[in-house]
Amino acid sequence: MMIVDLIDGEDFRQRLVSLGVRIPEEACPESCARLAAGCHRARGVEGLEPAIRDLMQHTDVMLPSVREAIERHLLPIFGSP
Template identity: 65%
Template sequence: MMIVDLIDGDDFRDRLVALGIRIPEGACPETCARMARCKQREVGVPRLAETVRELMARTDIMLPSVRDAIERFLLPELR
């Protein structure tokens, strides 16, 4: 039996925090995406677009709440 590590809200938050975005512990995926969008609009976030592309390439193991947050708040911002 193969066990797959899903991309959940904590993983999403951790990736954004690694990019220098300050996000409170326990923030939901929507809050994480909104805060990332705000930071992108204010000062830009190096590697945000690359990180989003990497995540979206893994939608098969991504929780729907994370995918929805990325699609609603980050993809339109990064186009």
């Protein structure tokens, strides 16, 4: 049996926090993405775009809520639909 580690809301939040984005512990993926996008627009978040591009290479093991939040709030600020 193969066990796959899914990218869930907490993984997503931790990734953003490691880049310096302040996100409450109980934040859902939608809130995480909105906060990260706002921080990036306001002051820039170094490493955010590569981190998001890397995450999007793993949509097969990403929860839909995380993927949808990234697509809705973060990809548009990097010039992706």
